[in-house]
Amino acid sequence: MKRFPRTKMAAVVAGAASIALITTGCSAGTDSGSSAGGDVTLTVATFNEFGYDDLFAKYEEANPNVTIKHKKAATSNEARDNLTTRLAAGSGLSDVEAIEVDWLPELLQYSNQFIDLASADVDGRWLDWKEKAATDADGRLIGYGTDIGPEAVCYRSDLFEAAGLPTDRAEVADMLGTSWDSYYAAGEKFASAGTNVPWFDSAGATWQGVVNQLENAYEENDGTVIATENPEVREAYDDVLDASSTLSAHLSQWSDDWTASFQNDGFATMLCPGWMLGVISGNADGVAGWDIADTFPGGGGNWGGSYLTVPTQSKHQEEAQKLAAWLTAPEQQLSAFASKGTFPSQIDALASDELLGATNEFFNNAPTGEILANRAAAVSVTPFKGAKYFAINDAMQQAITRVEDGLMSADESWAQFETDVKSLG
Amino acid sequence: MTAAIDVDARSLRRIARNHRLNRWDVRFSPYLYISPFFILFALVGLFPLLYTAWVSVHDWNLIGGQGDFVGIDNYVTVLSQPYFWTSLRNTFSIFLFSSVPQVLLAMGIAAFLDYNLRAKTLWRMGVLLPYVVAPVAVALIFSNLFGDRFGLINELLGGIGIDAIRWHVDVIPSHLAIATMVNFRWTGYTTLIFLAAMQAIPRDYYEAAIIDGANRLRTFWSITVPLLRPVIIFVIITSTIGGLQIFDEPRMFDQAGQGGANRQWQTLTLYIYELGWGQRNFGRASAVAWLLFLVIIVIAILNFVITRRIAGSTERRIRTKGKR
Numbered sequence: 025m026k027r028f029p030r031t032k033m034a035a036v037v038a039g040a041a042s043i044a045l046i047t048t049g050c051s052a053g054t055d056s057g058s059s060a061g062g063d064v065t066l067t068v069a070t071f072n073e074f075g076y077d078d079l080f081a082k083y084e085e086a087n088p089n090v091t092i093k094h095k096k097a098a099t100s101n102e103a104r105d106n107l108t109t110r111l112a113a114g115s116g117l118s119d120v121e122a123i124e125v126d127w128l129p130e131l132l133q134y135s136n137q138f139i140d141l142a143s144a145d146v147d148g149r150w151l152d153w154k155e156k157a158a159t160d161a162d163g164r165l166i167g168y169g170t171d172i173g174p175e176a177v178c179y180r181s182d183l184f185e186a187a188g189l190p191t192d193r194a195e196v197a198d199m200l201g202t203s204w205d206s207y208y209a210a211g212e213k214f215a216s217a218g219t220n221v222p223w224f225d226s227a228g229a230t231w232q233g234v235v236n237q238l239e240n241a242y243e244e245n246d247g248t249v250i251a252t253e254n255p256e257v258r259e260a261y262d263d264v265l266d267a268s269s270t271l272s273a274h275l276s277q278w279s280d281d282w283t284a285s286f287q288n289d290g291f292a293t294m295l296c297p298g299w300m301l302g303v304i305s306g307n308a309d310g311v312a313g314w315d316i317a318d319t320f321p322g323g324g325g326n327w328g329g330s331y332l333t334v335p336t337q338s339k340h341q342e343e344a345q346k347l348a349a350w351l352t353a354p355e356q357q358l359s360a361f362a363s364k365g366t367f368p369s370q371i372d373a374l375a376s377d378e379l380l381g382a383t384n385e386f387f388n389n390a391p392t393g394e395i396l397a398n399r400a401a402a403v404s405v406t407p408f409k410g411a412k413y414f415a416i417n418d419a420m421q422q423a424i425t426r427v428e429d430g431l432m433s434a435d436e437s438w439a440q441f442e443t444d445v446k447s448l449g
Numbered sequence: 450m451t452a453a454i455d456v457d458a459r460s461l462r463r464i465a466r467n468h469r470l471n472r473w474d475v476r477f478s479p480y481l482y483i484s485p486f487f488i489l490f491a492l493v494g495l496f497p498l499l500y501t502a503w504v505s506v507h508d509w510n511l512i513g514g515q516g517d518f519v520g521i522d523n524y525v526t527v528l529s530q531p532y533f534w535t536s537l538r539n540t541f542s543i544f545l546f547s548s549v550p551q552v553l554l555a556m557g558i559a560a561f562l563d564y565n566l567r568a569k570t571l572w573r574m575g576v577l578l579p580y581v582v583a584p585v586a587v588a589l590i591f592s593n594l595f596g597d598r599f600g601l602i603n604e605l606l607g608g609i610g611i612d613a614i615r616w617h618v619d620v621i622p623s624h625l626a627i628a629t630m631v632n633f634r635w636t637g638y639t640t641l642i643f644l645a646a647m648q649a650i651p652r653d654y655y656e657a658a659i660i661d662g663a664n665r666l667r668t669f670w671s672i673t674v675p676l677l678r679p680v681i682i683f684v685i686i687t688s689t690i691g692g693l694q695i696f697d698e699p700r701m702f703d704q705a706g707q708g709g710a711n712r713q714w715q716t717l718t719l720y721i722y723e724l725g726w727g728q729r730n731f732g733r734a735s736a737v738a739w740l741l742f743l744v745i746i747v748i749a750i751l752n753f754v755i756t757r758r759i760a761g762s763t764e765r766r767i768r769t770k771g772k773r
Contacts, residue, residue, distance in 0.1 A: 105726070112512045130729075134512055278704040279617070280592050284599040415728055418707075425710035429618045432711070440711075447530055448728060 062089060064340045066347055067118035069095045071103035074122065074170065074330070075360030076351065083350060090343065100124045110337075111137055117335040119344035120351075123167060125329045128158060129409040135160035138333045139341050141168055146349055153406040154369040158331050167331030168352040171366035173297030174399035175233060175325040177207075178304060181388065182313030183292045187217035193390060197319040200293075204234065204263065207321040211271040214292060225291045227268035227428050228421045229277045233295045234260045235417065236407050237322050242417065243410040249449075251416050252442045261420070265427050265434050274428045283307050295320070297327040298367035298396045305386040315388045318395040324402030329369060367396055374400060412448055419444040498742070505735035511725065516732075523736035527724075533737065535712045536720040537744070539624065543699070543716060544692035546628035547635075552684060555636050556677075559643035560669055573644065576637035587630050588701030595626040617703055623714040630698045635691070639684055646680040647673060682756045686749050693745050694718050717741045 070076060080092045095118055097103040104127050110116040111134065123131060131138070142165040149155075150169040158167035177200055181191040189210075190196055200210050211223030224230055235241050238260065242251035251257060268274070273291040275282040285291065286307035296304065296316065304314060332348040334341055350356060354373035360366050361379060373379060374397050382393030423441035426432045432440070505523055508516030527533050562573055579587070594601045595616040603613040616626045650673065658668045674681075696718040700706045707723055708715025715723075717737060725734030 108512055108726075108729075112514065275598075276704070276710075280596050280600075280704075281598045284596065288599065418727075422707075422710040429615070429710065431618065443531065447526075447532075 064089065064343050065091045065093060066120065066340060066344055067093045067095060068120040069097065069103065069118035070122040071097040071100050073364040075364030075366055078363065079351060079356050079359060083347065115337060117337045119334065119338040119340055120348050121333050121335055123331050123333055125157060126414060128167065128331065129413050130411055132160050133411045135164060135166050138166040138335055139345065140164040141166065141334065141345055141348065149371065150369050151371060151400065153403060156406050167333045168348050169369040170330045170332060170352055170357065172369040172400060173299055173326055173328035174367065174396050174403060175295050175297045175320050175327055176395055176399050177293055177317045177319060178296040179293040179315055179317060180313045181315045183219060183221055183289065187214050187219045189214060193315050193317050197317040200317060200319050202319060202321065202323065204321040208267040208271065215270060221289055222273035222291045223271035223293060225273050225282060225294045226275050226277045227264050227272050227424050229295060231264050231421065231424055232327060233325050234264060234322065236325050236327060237405050238407060239405055240408050242413055243408060245408055247410045249412060249445065251445050261438065262434065265424065268428060272428065276425055287311065299328060301384060301387065301392060302365060314386060316390045316392060316395060318398055320399060320402065323404055324399055326403050415448050416445055501735045501738050504731055505739050507732050509731035511729035511731055519732065523732045527733050527736050532712050532715065532720060536715045536717050539714055540693055540716045542624045543627050543695055546624050547631040548688045548692045551632045551636050551639060552688065555639035556643050558640045559647055560673065562644050563647045576640045578637065579633050580638045582634065584634060584697035585701055587634055588698055591630045617709065620713045623709065627698045627702055627714055631695060639688065642680060642684055643677065646677050650676050682753065685752050685756055689748055689752055690745055693741065693748065
């Protein structure tokens with residue numbers, strides 16, 4: 025092995041140092057100038073799994089001037105707390121912040137804290153309702169859609185068989201029908217077979233499916249709260265509780281008992297958005313018989329999904345927007361879907377063979393890509409979610425739980441819901 | 450002559466100055482030495498306290514920040530909320546279920562540990578072990594015990610033919626479950642405080658009592674308990690403050706963390722969290738925080754007076770006996 029002579033070594037070090045000096049000098053200069061083309065470091069804050077890890081490397085390769093720093097929060101709640109705290113503090117936010125549709129409405133009130141991302145390049149990239157939900161009253165688009173949660177019905181074919189019902193997913197879809205009444209009627213048929221297994225898991229989860237089909241459930245478009253006077257809400261409330269009295273397992277979703285019941289034949293069907301498939305296969309590990317039907321009561325429904333935003337706090341807004349646009353392009357979203365199963369919200373991605381060909385082994389090899397794409401296409405209503413949506417829906421969930429637990433009658437619980445909504449004022 | 454007088458006057462002045470400095474040293478130094486605590490307290494204790502009071506008389510949004518001055522409106526509103534009173538009730542109920550058995554149990558365990566046991570250190574460390582476990586981890590472990598349907602306790606009860614207890618639905622069972630978690634964590638800590646105090650009691654007292662024919666129970670009630678008076682007061686006051694601020698355990702008791710659909714186990718601190726971070730209404734949250742502060746002060750004073758009177762009366766009894 026040959027060794028460098030001392031003098032040569034010194035020259036190499038000096039040379040390297042001077043190059044480093046020049047480059048750092050450059051980056052410092054362009055940083056303050058914030059002109060495109062200079063070296064920038066972009067921070068991206070996400071939560072759970074967006075499936076972006078490989079994509080960041082790819083983007084850095086294609087754009088050598090960009091370095092990406094990824095901040096990943098464990099849960100959506102943690103990300104929400106982090107975002108609100110820094111928004112309140114006025115500094116510390118990342119250049120690209122991921123947000124979830126559940127807390128998007130409360131951020132829309134402060135839409136001036138995020139830059140308007142609308143541009144000709146991304147026109148018509150997303151499903152209409154996905155894009156509309158992130159558009160504020162002045163028509164500014166504050167978030168680029170990433171994934172969505174189109175809902176189907178998941179069921180236990182082994183329990184269906186025991187009750188003498190069809191088990192093939194097309195026949196099951198026919199039997200469940202397309203309305204809530206037909207879904208509940210199928211449940212009564214299942215119950216009358218005497219299997220002693222409840223039809224669905226939770227009245228609260230079912231409510232989630234129903235309320236996402238109401239255009240203005242709790243608030244008018246101008247933000248006036250109508251939750252307690254809206255006859256649609258009261259009617260839906262009574263319907264769900266009526267059905268629940270005979271069909272529900274009376275579990276509250278995400279509770280320990282709910283999780284444990286997957287291993288104990290707790291219920292025969294549940295409403296399942298795309299991301300729920302992973303939850304079911306995890307909780308019901310070792311349980312055979314789960315399948316998914318290409319239908320949803322009352323038309324289509326969406327539950328969950330996320331967006332990428334660029335806060336005005338960002339010092340590299342232009343670069344950040346470019347990155348967000350690239351990450352949410354159909355090709356990249358398909359790669360995220362392949363790695364983590366986040367179901368795309370982009371029209372082109374929804375039509376791609378890669379997506380439509382996807383199957384899920386746990387669900388009896390069901391063509392989940394195709395089924396969920398159909399379910400996404402069936403979504404026709406964009407529920408209006410204003411600033412108080414989250415809190416009111418929470419109060420409603422508790423009202424339903426009170427009846428499920430037998431603490432109150434439906435009327436008493438409704439009265440308390442009215443008080444709760446009033447106290448939000 | 451005059452020079453000598455001058456010298457004398459000067460040295461007198463010097464001596465006087467030294468005296469003065471000495472006096473100041475004696476008088477003020479202790480305050481200087483303890484001042485770091487108070488400066489720190491002013492920064493992280495007093496300032497937030499006063500700032501919370503300032504926030505509580507305004508409309509204040511978590512993100513939007515300061516709004517209009519509203520005077521005592523926030524206080525009036527929260528006092529008229531049924532959930533405020535429910536959570537006040539729950540706070541007291543959980544506090545009583547946890548603190549009372551905890552103090553009694555800890556004193557009993559400490560008395561046993563105070564005897565000459567084999568492997569003393571092992572037992573003493575053993576009682577402190579639960580304290581090392583993070584409260585959230587405790588809640589996760591206990592949620593397996595207190596599941597409504599698939600919990601261990603209910604399965605055992607079912608085995609002997611008793612109906613399942615609805616831990617997450619009914620008020621008292623939920624409080625008992627939460628108090629169990631609190632006690633699991635804090636009993637060992639309290640025990641060690643008692644133990645330390647018990648070991649400071651001179652052994653002569655016990656020897657004298659035993660020679661006089663007193664049994665163990667008698668020495669415990671007539672010597673240990675009265676001499677523990679200051680420690681008992683300390684433990685009761687700190688456990689009151691801690692007990693009225695219980696947060697982690699009820700928050701982790703179910704997946705929603707709001708204290709139940711009917712606020713069966715919502716404590717005041719949880720209510721503050723719901724108002725501040727759920728509804729983002731910092732004004733009202735601060736108002737509740739101040740009300741909680743006042744409640745704690747009132748209870749602490751009550752505690753102090755009552756425990757002093759109880760402990761004081763036993764002490765008097767000992768003294769009168771001594772005089773006889």
